[in-house]
Amino acid sequence: MPVAGRVDKKFCCDMCRNAFNNRLNADGYNMVRRINNTLRKNRRILEELCPEDKCKTTKKVLLAKGFDFNFLTNIRPTLKGSVYHFVYDYGYLELDHDFYLIVRDKRSEK
Template sequence: MKTCLECGEPILGRSDKKFCSDLCRNAYNNKVNSDSNNFVRNTNNALRRNRKILEELCKDDKSKTVRNTLVDKGFDFNLFTSIRTTQKGSTYYFVYEYGYLELDKDFFLIVKDNKSKYE
C-alpha cells in the first residue's frame, strides 16, 4: 500500500494518488515551493517599496530629488521593471509607471509615465 508523501499515512482510493488529503497535498507543495515563493515575494515587495518612494517624491508628472533622499527612504537602485533610452541617449530606469534619470551631482529627475500600460 502506498503512503502519503507528506505525513506517511496509508493512502486509500485511486492507485495514482500521492497524498491522503488536500491538506497534506497543500502542505507538501508549500514546502517544496517556499524558497522560490519567498524570493519572488521579497522581490515584489522591494519593487513596490521603490514605486511607493518614487510616487511619494513625484507629486506631479516630474520632480527632482537627490540620491541621499532616495537612499534614506530605502530605495534599491538594483531593482526596476524596465529601462528606456531616449533618442538623445538618456537612460531612464522605470519602476512600473515611475521612472528616474540620474542627472549631474547626485541629482535625479523622477517622471511619471501617464501613457503607461500599468494604469
C-alpha cells in the same frame, strides 16, 4: 496513514498535498516575494516624491527613504542618449551632482 481512493492517488488528503507543495516551492516563492516587496517599496518612494508628472530630488533623499537602485522593471533609452530607469510606471533619470529627475509614465494609465 493509508491512502484510500484512486489507484494513482499520491496524498492522503488535501492538507498533506498542500503541505508538500508549499515545502517544495517555499524557497522560490520567498525570493519572488522579496523582489516584489522591494519593487513595490521603490515605486511607493518614487510616487511619494513625485505627486505631479515630474520632479527633481537627490540621491541622498532616495537612499534615506530606503530606495534600492538595484531593483527596477525596465530601462528606456531616449533619442538623445539618456537612459531612464523605471519601476513600473515611475522612472528616474540621473542628472549632474547626484540629482535625479523622477517622471510618471502617462502611457500606463491607458
